[in-house]
Structure formats: C-alpha cells, structure tokens
Amino acid sequence: MIAQIIVDVSAYPVDRPFDYLVPAELEELVEVGCRVKVPFGPRNVLGFITSLKDQTDVPDNKLKAITQLLDIEPVLTEEMLELAKWMTVHTLCYEIDALQVMLPSALRAKYEKTIKLTTELTNLPDELQSLFGQKEMIPYKKVEAANLLKLLKYCMKQGFVEQKTVVKQQGKVKAVRKVKVLDDVFKLQEIATSIPARAKKQVQVAEWMVEHAGEEFIPHELCEMLNITSAVLNGVIEKGAASYFKEEVYRNPFAKDAHKSKALELTGEQTEALTQILQSMKEKAATTFLLHGITGSGKTEVYLQAIQEAINQGQEAIVLVPEISLTPQMTERFRARFGDLVAVMHSGLSKGEKYDEWRKIGRGEVKVAVGARSAIFAPFTNLGLIILDEEHESTYKQEDTPRYHARDVAIWRSHFHHCPVILGSATPSLESFARAKKNVYTLLTLSERAKKQSLPSVQVVDMREELHSGNRSMFSTSLTEAIQERLARKEQMVLFLNRRGYSSFVLCRDCGTVVQCKNCDISMTYHRSTETLKCHYCGYEQHVPTECPECHSEHIRFFGTGTQKIEAEIHKVFPEARVLRMDVDTTRQKGAHERILDDFGAGKADILLGTQMIAKGLDFPKITLVGVLSADTSLNLPDFRAAERTFQLLTQVSGRAGRHDLPGEVIIQTYSPEHYAIQLSKEQHYEPFYEQEMAMRHKFAYPPYFYVVLIQVTHEDVMMAAEYAGKVMDWLKLKLSTQVGLIGPTAASISRVQNRYRYQCLIKYKKEPNLIETLQQLIRIYRTEWIKKGIQLTVDLDPSTI
Ligand code: ADP
Ligand code: ZN
C-alpha cells in the first residue's frame, strides 16, 4: 500500500504530496487524515496522509517507508483535507501550512498519547488485557512496542478504549479525585458487618454504601452529605468498600455558572430575518445572508434562535467573533442559552485547554463552537449554520501564512455542508454590502433597536475652534463638562482613543488640513528618520512642510498621542475620577481583559479609557457617555479604507452608550467635523455612507471596484529588496494582461521591520484569468532561487490594509 503524504517541509520549492510505502504492519491502521513520521532527506519529518493507493511511479529502490504512525484515529477529516487544497490555491500557501493551521497548537507540540479503558477489562482481547493489568490508562507506546496496534484499533472502533492525548507541560489534562463505591453488594455487606460496632460512623457509611454500590462521588461532597470527616471515609476505603480514582475533566474556561437564558419574543424585523434563515436551513441551501442591523437591534438574538433550530435538527453551529477576549459578554450569552453544548475557543486559553475544546467538538459532545478566526476550522461533521458576527472586522483576515479570510472559509464550508452563513454587522464591509446589493448575498435588515431605546445623541466637536478659543488641552469644553456631570451623577463613561498601527500623519491644528498625496487622496505618512512625508501607494515623497499648505499657519505638526499620556491628563483635570486603562500594555497578561471589564462592570471605576479594543461588545447599563478623543487618528491612516474604518469605529463606540434605561450621549472630537464618515456615523446612516464611499472607491479605482494583490519583498540590504521588488514588477508586466494596474515597487509604509527593508508591489485588477497561475510561478521562482539570496517574498490576495 502506498500513502500520499504532505510533509512538513516549508520552503521546499515544490508543494506536492510524496509517495511513501506503508509497511505491512501498518496497513490496517493507516487512514487518510492521520499524521505520520517519514524520512525526508537526512531527517525524519512530520507528514499528513492525504490519500491511500495501490501503485506508485516511484521506483522500488527510491521508495521510502513510513517510520511511525502518530495517530491511530485521523486528526483531520476528509473535508479539511479538501479545504486545505482549496486554501493552497486561494491564499497561495503551502498545503502543509493550510493543514497545520486547522489543528490546535497542542497537536503541534510534543505530546504523549495514552489509551484509556472505557469498558470492563474482560471485554478486551487477552493480549490487551494483560497490557492493562490493573491500570485504567496505559501509554500508547506500550501498545505500539507490543505490536498490538491493530487490536487496539479494533477495540477503539468497538468503543472499548479511547485515545487520550496528554500534552507535555503546556496543557496537562486536569483531573479531579473521586470516590467510587465498590460494585459488589455482597462484598459490601461483608465489609459492613466486619467493622467493629464501636466505629459507629464507619458502620453507618459502609451500610449506606451497600445501597449505593458502584456509584461515584466527589470526596468532600460525600463527607458533607453523610456528615462525616474524611478520616471516617478513609477508614471505610481502607477496608475496601470504595476506592479513590482520578477522573479527567475538561477545563472550563468560564467556570462561573451562567444563568440560563430563554428565547425572547422576536420583533417583527427579527422574525422576518429568522424566517428566511430557517427556510434556507430547511432547504439545505448554502445561502450567504448579510444581516445588517444597527447596534442594539438584536442580531445576537437572531443568531441564538437560528442556532437553537440547528441543534433541534441534530446539527452544529460555528459562531465567529472578532476577538474573543474582547467580547466576554457576547460569549456569555451563548453559554447562557446553550450551556454545556457550547465550546469556547478562547485565545486566552492554554494550549491544553484549547485542545480540550477541540476534542469535544470532534467527538460531537458540543454543538456550538464560539471563537475567533481559527474557530472556523472547528471539526464539526454536520454543520447546520455558520455565523460571523461583526463581519467587517479586519481580524477575520489572517496576516500570516496562510493568509486566509474566515469569511471565505465559512462560505466554502457552507457549500460543503449545504448550510447557510450569516454575516452580521451594524456597519458591513463595503465588499459585503456591494455583494448584497448584487444579490450575491441575501440582505436581511434590522433597522430599529430591539428594546426601542433611542440611539444616543451624538455631538461632533470642532477641535480647531477649541484651539482658537485658547483651549490647548485634549478635552474640549463640552467633553470636560460632560465628564464632570457624569462624575457628579455617579454614572460611567468610556473614553476612546482611536489609534491603530504606528503610522502618523501631519496635521494643521488651525484649519485641520492633513497633508495628502497629490496623486492618491491618501494621507502621507510621516517618516521621522528622514523628516519626510511619503505616499506608499505611489511612492511620491516630499519634505515635511513648515507651514500649512492651505492656511499657512505654523501650527502644523505630526500627530499621535498615547493612552498613558491621556490617563495622566485625566488625573490632572479630574483628580477625583477613578480610571481603568485598557490597551496593549495593560492587557498583556492572560485574563486581563476580563478583569478590567469585570472591575468596570462592578463599578470600580468611573472612566474606562482605551483603544479600539473597547469599541466592541461592551454592554454596561451605567455607561451614559462615550467620548472619542480624536476621530482623526483613524481618518488619516494612509489606507484606502480609512473612512470606512472610521465610520465603523465611531458607530461601534457610539453603540456602547445608553443601551439600557439611561439615555446615552456621545461626543466626538475632531479636526475634520465635516467629513462624511463622521457626519453620517452620528445617526448610524449606513446607506448614505455606503453610497458616498463607493463613489470615492470608484473614482480612485480601489476595492470593491477592483481586486488588489499586495506583494512584499524584504531583505536586510535595502538595495537587494529594491532590486528584487523590481524583478517582481518585470515578471508581472511580462505575464499579466495590459488591463491590470501595476503599482510599484515602492517602499512600504513601515519601510524597515526587524532590520529588513520592505518594498511592495500592488496589482489592481477586475478580471485576470492568468493571475493565480502567474503568482504561483512567481512563488516557485522565489522558492527555488531567490530564497537562497535571503529574499523573503509574501503574496497577499485581498489584503486588509495596503
Ligand atoms: P446587537 O447584537 O444587534 O447589537 P443585541 O442582540 O445585543 O443587539 O440586542 C440589544 C439588546 O436588546 C439586548 O439587551 C437584548 O437582550 C435585547 N433584545 C434583543 N432582542 C430582543 C427582543 N426580541 N425583545 C426584547 N429584547 C430584545
Ligand atoms: Zn492650515
């Protein structure tokens, strides 16, 4: 028998499966989706079996054999293997990278397998019985060494034994100590009568045990129930009436018990949306729905009820959220509705904990997987529904190889399982909304808040005027007054510093002008080292001006303030305010997000100050004020999506205020109050924003009118990086049609990272049948030749930033 195997050798020029001989003793054991060890060159490497066959073209003297079978049960389903193939083409990655990204990281670490007995020992074939002896668990190695893997596999299929993986160090399986009463009533009676009468308590316990033969208890609970000390219990156990054992438990990342929630009676709009989703589930149609609902319109309740239906039908559901550590409240709602049927793939979990959740999914012990991007690979086999909440978020795109977008994978899986996908958002990405308009996606709209609360009132403050009236602080007069009011009323507020990435721009504090590229309508990026401004879309470069090109003021400088500085400022201006700061610095530790949010929820602070981290999912009844300190930071990012991101962020943060009984107020500070992204976010006017932004995209030939591919070339030597970026351009010019727009090579916006210089080339196209093949060829040249010269090349189809 021959196995086709994808080996774990990235950076090998050719990405294809290799044939290996399956040794006779493994023939009945190997399955597609199992991992193996195989010789590759001088080394033994990991590999995945992707198919099995009888013949090979490899001559006998060249054919090598599998050296070890790592899994007796496949770790990847056939669906995943097929999906990986698709990913290699659509993200231009190695197949091994696609396979690896689907597995929990514990499976990539060193680990030890054990075999656990799940039946009476006597049910096992004799050879295995003797291996187990008195033990309940034995190492897999022991079975392997005794050459009994075939028998083991048979027993596994019969459900007599189970494979358990004990991950070394990172994630030991957590166990609880339990007491098991002997399963033999006569023996128990014998023990009970043999205990001397003066040990009154022990006699009582032993007699009680006669009635509870074979049952299991947690020791301290048993003692409590029988009102005895552990010494008494131990006395009885010593006499053989019961025994201690350890039971593996799944770690429960949300140990605090969620109270059960019931389905709410839906509003008319919710009912309409749900009906269409259920219809599509019933028809087994792979429809992609775009659920566009303003903040607080009850999208989550629609998800919950659709999932309930999937569960009722014996199916499973995946729910993706942008960043799970930031959305504990959202996760909690799923647990409250579905309890133990939910597996939460939390980024803060240890490797072992994640692996536990993954196993529960694989075994069908849970029906709903909630997680960030990678949860899209949850190994369910009977999916009924896939949900992406906040579908516009850029975190759904992986920035490293494989550069997949969870939305695309979701849609692929929906076709595989014949089930619908729901993309939900208050501010859909332009791409998705455009597709909905073209009926590629089915649009569902929730235009009112579920509890009929009014949207918060939004005030836009012109920071130019503040400056003119002599206020040079970060807080406008309105915001200062609003904060003071909240402090006096003991209400809570959120102050939001809109800051992404590291790039900064140059702004005139008198008139609000930001220096833009004359070719691209994109903010120019400030490079401190050279005191220049650069456009990384077209490469145009100029000196930092000393006066404003519009109003000739000298108040022109680069812009950017950190949260720490603002915290200090708050303490100065509002000494009595209690502040919690949430940014990358304060949330490095595991569980820090939850702690900060819990503290805020418990009223331990008046002000929550944070970056875009706090824009999502917060739902606290006492928040009545949201302040956006500077809307300009995201508006002026050198990114064609800057306006879209600003609109999304402002809408999201505004949605945090006044979600419950107290009315909410939002104050947005900006130097560009007239910008349409800011004006239209005030009333959550998505469609007018969409129209206006689409017009801009059309004018400058940006997505979604065009597709974009970003190719990045890096090298320690700036000349090498530039030279090979030039070669990329030459290759593309040669191979692609003339309708394709080619831009570059230009230095990347962050032109040097970890001492590597970065150059980039952009491809803009509408339709280019040759594209994937051309890029594959380019990658092959890179892997065979350029890589030896220290070049690194990455290709990103549909990058989330340029
Ligand atoms: P979204 O996810 O669209 O922002 P949520 O699902 O968080 O909105 O709903 C906002 C609030 O409205 C929540 O407190 C939720 O419990 C409540 N809600 C949702 N649907 C209903 C309904 N049909 N009846 C009453 N309250 C609802
Ligand atoms: Zn000016």
Ligand code: ZN
């Ligand atoms: Zn430009």
